[in-house]
Amino acid sequence: MELTGKTTPGGWVIGEQVTFPPDHTGGNFSTCYLVAKGGETAFLKALDIERFDITELLWNLSGFQYESELVDHCTTTGLSRVTRMIEAGKIERDPSLSPALRNVPFLVFERAQRGDIRSSVDISREVTDQWRFFVLHQAATALMQLHGESIAHQDLKPSNLFIFSDSKVKIGDLGRASMKGKQAPHDVLVEPGARNYSPFEQRYGLGAVPADWVERRLSADVFHLGCLAVFVFTNVCFPQYVMSKLAPAYQPSKWGAPYAEVVPHIQACVSEAVVEISRDFPERFRAELVALVIDLCDPDPTLRGRKQRTASNSPGARWLERTVSRLNYLEKAARVREASKDA
Amino acid sequence: MREERPRRVVPKWRPSAVTAGMPEARSTRAGAAPDLSRQLAAAQSEFDQHGGVPVASELMFLAHDAGASDVAKRAAGKILEHAGSIKSRQLLEFAERVVSGVEPASIRSSNFVRAARQLLAVNYRNPVLLVDIALELTSQRQEKAAERYIRAAVGLAPQSRFVVRSAARYYLHIQEHQRAHDILLRSPLLQRDPWVQASEIAIATVRGRTSALAKRSLRFFLDTKTAPIQHAELMSAVATVELISGAEKNAKKLFQRSLQAPNDNSLAQAEWAANRLGLVVDDRALLTPMSFEALSNNAYRKLQLDDAIRYALDWATDEPFASRPAEALGHYYCEVGDYANAHAQFQKFMRLDDSNRLGQELNLVFTRIQLGEVDEAYQDLIRLSRNPHSKNYVAHFAADVGALAYATGDFAVGREYYRRAIQIAKNKSEPITEALARAYFARAAKNSSDPNSDAIRNEMMAAVEKLPSPGALYIMRGLETSDQQAAIDRIAQKRVATRKWAWDQVTNTLKIF
Numbered sequence: 094m095e096l097t098g099k100t101t102p103g104g105w106v107i108g109e110q111v112t113f114p115p116d117h118t119g120g121n122f123s124t125c126y127l128v129a130k131g132g133e134t135a136f137l138k139a140l141d142i143e144r145f146d147i148t149e150l151l152w153n154l155s156g157f158q159y160e161s162e163l164v165d166h167c168t169t170t171g172l173s174r175v176t177r178m179i180e181a182g183k184i185e186r187d188p189s190l191s192p193a194l195r196n197v198p199f200l201v202f203e204r205a206q207r208g209d210i211r212s213s214v215d216i217s218r219e220v221t222d223q224w225r226f227f228v229l230h231q232a233a234t235a236l237m238q239l240h241g242e243s244i245a246h247q248d249l250k251p252s253n254l255f256i257f258s259d260s261k262v263k264i265g266d267l268g269r270a271s272m273k274g275k276q277a278p279h280d281v282l283v284e285p286g287a288r289n290y291s292p293f294e295q296r297y298g299l300g301a302v303p304a305d306w307v308e309r310r311l312s313a314d315v316f317h318l319g320c321l322a323v324f325v326f327t328n329v330c331f332p333q334y335v336m337s338k339l340a341p342a343y344q345p346s347k348w349g350a351p352y353a354e355v356v357p358h359i360q361a362c363v364s365e366a367v368v369e370i371s372r373d374f375p376e377r378f379r380a381e382l383v384a385l386v387i388d389l390c391d392p393d394p395t396l397r398g399r400k401q402r403t404a405s406n407s408p409g410a411r412w413l414e415r416t417v418s419r420l421n422y423l424e425k426a427a428r429v430r431e432a433s434k435d436a
Numbered sequence: 437m438r439e440e441r442p443r444r445v446v447p448k449w450r451p452s453a454v455t456a457g458m459p460e461a462r463s464t465r466a467g468a469a470p471d472l473s474r475q476l477a478a479a480q481s482e483f484d485q486h487g488g489v490p491v492a493s494e495l496m497f498l499a500h501d502a503g504a505s506d507v508a509k510r511a512a513g514k515i516l517e518h519a520g521s522i523k524s525r526q527l528l529e530f531a532e533r534v535v536s537g538v539e540p541a542s543i544r545s546s547n548f549v550r551a552a553r554q555l556l557a558v559n560y561r562n563p564v565l566l567v568d569i570a571l572e573l574t575s576q577r578q579e580k581a582a583e584r585y586i587r588a589a590v591g592l593a594p595q596s597r598f599v600v601r602s603a604a605r606y607y608l609h610i611q612e613h614q615r616a617h618d619i620l621l622r623s624p625l626l627q628r629d630p631w632v633q634a635s636e637i638a639i640a641t642v643r644g645r646t647s648a649l650a651k652r653s654l655r656f657f658l659d660t661k662t663a664p665i666q667h668a669e670l671m672s673a674v675a676t677v678e679l680i681s682g683a684e685k686n687a688k689k690l691f692q693r694s695l696q697a698p699n700d701n702s703l704a705q706a707e708w709a710a711n712r713l714g715l716v717v718d719d720r721a722l723l724t725p726m727s728f729e730a731l732s733n734n735a736y737r738k739l740q741l742d743d744a745i746r747y748a749l750d751w752a753t754d755e756p757f758a759s760r761p762a763e764a765l766g767h768y769y770c771e772v773g774d775y776a777n778a779h780a781q782f783q784k785f786m787r788l789d790d791s792n793r794l795g796q797e798l799n800l801v802f803t804r805i806q807l808g809e810v811d812e813a814y815q816d817l818i819r820l821s822r823n824p825h826s827k828n829y830v831a832h833f834a835a836d837v838g839a840l841a842y843a844t845g846d847f848a849v850g851r852e853y854y855r856r857a858i859q860i861a862k863n864k865s866e867p868i869t870e871a872l873a874r875a876y877f878a879r880a881a882k883n884s885s886d887p888n889s890d891a892i893r894n895e896m897m898a899a900v901e902k903l904p905s906p907g908a909l910y911i912m913r914g915l916e917t918s919d920q921q922a923a924i925d926r927i928a929q930k931r932v933a934t935r936k937w938a939w940d941q942v943t944n945t946l947k948i949f
Binding site: 211212214215216217218251252284287288289296297298324326327328329330333334336337340341342343344345346347348349350351353354355356357358360361363364365367368369370371372373383387391396 | 452453456457461462463464465466467468469470472475486488489490491493494497498500501518521522523524525526527530554555556558559561562563564565592593595596597598599625
């Protein structure tokens with residue numbers, strides 16, 4: 094699908110298609126372009142309507158529309174840690190096409206000049222602990238902002254966290270997000286996010302995920318935050334690492350019994366995995382990180398993120414408040430340590 | 437007679453890692469594998485464009501999950517290219533595993549409890565590990581200490597088949613039958629899980645009751661023709677109830693069907709019932725995984741002692757809290773003349789089992805004599821002779837004195853005491869003791885170069901071939917010429933065709949001796 098050279102109704106001139114990773118901004122359903130207006134550059138995401146058959150197309154159009162509404166909501170409510178939307182609309186790609194395929198829905202976002210966070214937490218490079226905690230703190234803050242608006246992101250992963258020129262980290266790609274009370278087409282998906290980070294219960298099918306919106310969707314975000322903590326320090330995809338330890342009989346493809354019956358076996362693997370992975374955590378923060386991961390990645394969604402439950406961090410809008418402040422403290426502690434090292 | 441004591445299909449208690457490979461770990465319905473092709477294609481495309489370590493890692497984990505091993509290897513190779521600068525050891529180890537295709541063998545720490553407690557310190561919410569610790573403690577005869585782990589595990593995971601069955605087996609082991617039963621009765625799994633149902637029916641019969649599930653299950657099994665492995669234990673538990681209540685026709689039908697797809701426990705149960713019901717348990721059934729106990733006994737009866745020892749060692753590893761494998765191994769090692777190992781196994785047995793202590797001490801004295809610790813053995817015999825129960829072991833005492841006399845070169849006393857031992861065993865109708873006394877007598881005479889050793893061997897052989905002890909036959913075989921050895925082998929083979937095993941209902945194991 095070629096849109097280069099066209100101009101959006103808002104005056105953004107569409108430049109080259111970018112070879113961003115396909116799942117960089119919402120899976121392999123979109124095509125991305127750089128756009129420019131008055132010396133400013135931004136990022137356009139257009140639904141790749143040529144890629145789908147009619148059933149998929151309608152589903153994706155509806156999903157795109159949903160995302161557009163959510164991002165608009167986040168922008169208008171001023172969520173500072175969510176990638177800001179500049180424009181949303183439709184652009185005519187070819188007047189000769191049938192009406193259904195003529196107009197392409199698009200979203201224009203502020204551009205993350207430094208891309209996603211992955212290369213910044215590359216374990217083969219020198220990265221400070223302070224930066225890793227900073228990323229975690231920003232991600233947790235972003236989730237808390239979303240949760241405050243009753244939005245569950247459901248697909249937090251390293252490639253959905255972007256670094257802007259002022260080193261601010263924001264969350265992007267609300268393509269799989271869900272807003273409480275507002276039905277999304279992908280709400281029917283048991284595993285809406287990327288497989289590498291999907292919570293254990295989602296792997297075991299619909300019967301395993303809680304029916305309650307908060308327990309099902311917000312707890313997935315909490316889980317993803319725990320996975321992110323492991324990734325930024327080790328580049329390991331935590332749930333996959335855990336599942337590789339699970340005996341074949343308990344693997345989702347072999348397990349047809351209730352999820353609660355397999356949870357103890359996953360818990361055993363989680364403990365083992367955390368102990369192994371913690372050897373790669375910085376020694377000074379090891380205990381904190383282990384406790385964080387154990388709490389946020391509990392295989393039982395009804396226990397997840399509740400280790401030190403208080404009125405303010407119980408499941409709901411302020412679930413991650415305590416985690417955010419803890420990560421903020423850890424980031425500062427790491428900064429002080431690095432400063433003293435430099436001195 | 438032990439053969440008359442009923443065996444029950446009480447659950448086996450094994451480490452979680454072992455149980456995970458057994459049929460009882462499987463769920464009754466299969467799950468579904470997701471289609472990851474789209475995500476995989478996207479991740480591959482991204483990897484081709486931006487192949488840094490984090491992207492390679494994401495592709496490796498995804499491809500490994502999707503079973504795309506070539507793709508996973510390619511990504512892992514990329515990670516390993518940066519091995520020198522990567523500080524994440526676990527990532528590197530995972531990548532190495534992906535490239536080599538070899539999963540690491542799980543190594544049980546020599547101090548498992550200590551290592552496990554460290555894991556618990558990280559996260560106590562680990563019922564599977566709690567049960568494993570309890571098993572290890574029970575194996576070390578620290579049953580009391582094990583209880584708090586069992587309690588915690590049941591509290592944390594009453595809906596886990598592994599936890600519930602292990603806990604029930606633990607309480608049976610410490611003779612708290614009612615608690616064992618209560619755990620199963622309270623389990624939310626009882627109404628739908630055939631493995632838990634089998635355990636409940638079996639433990640109800642240990643308590644002298646008939647489970648309400650037995651009748652319902654009987655109706656179900658009589659109406660259906662299939663016998664999936666998930667129902668193997670349940671079917672044999674119901675068959676046992678039928679057998680005990682005298683409904684032999686139903687029992688035979690169910691046992692036969694349970695052999696279509698048995699697990700080790702249902703196979704052992706069918707073997708137990710085989711004599712009474714005229715069941716034929718063919719060698720194919722012995723291929724059932726983890727049937728170490730049955731295999732060891734089978735090899736023993738065929739006089740294949742090396743195999744018997746090998747399987748018994750597996751059995752001991754499989755059921756570390758059970759004393760029977762150590763006892764069997766002690767006897768096997770004595771029969772092959774490896775007294776150092778025999779001594780170690782009898783010591784282990786005594787650590788695990790307080791019952792029949794005097795008999796086991798006499799076994800230890802025998803191995804000491806054979807190891808040349810004659811003075812110590814003599815002192816032990818004096819000490820043991822003062823035991824108030826010593827009169828129950830007169831034949832054993834006499835045989836040990838005979839062995840001691842031979843070890844000190846006193847042939848006349850050696851002969852006299854061995855003959856006394858044989859006569860006492862005969863008078864007390866203890867044919868296995870008699871057979872073993874005769875065989876060890878013949879071996880001692882030969883090894884000590886008793887001038888009468890040939891005559892003794894011939895005399896003992898004539899009697900041993902009529903007595904029911906594979907061990908005695910094996911010992912005599914070692915003393916004979918090759919022609920005679922072939923004749924002994926034929927005797928053993930003939931006996932294998934008419935199997936007679938005995939079972940201990942509480943420890944749920946085969947009794948051989």
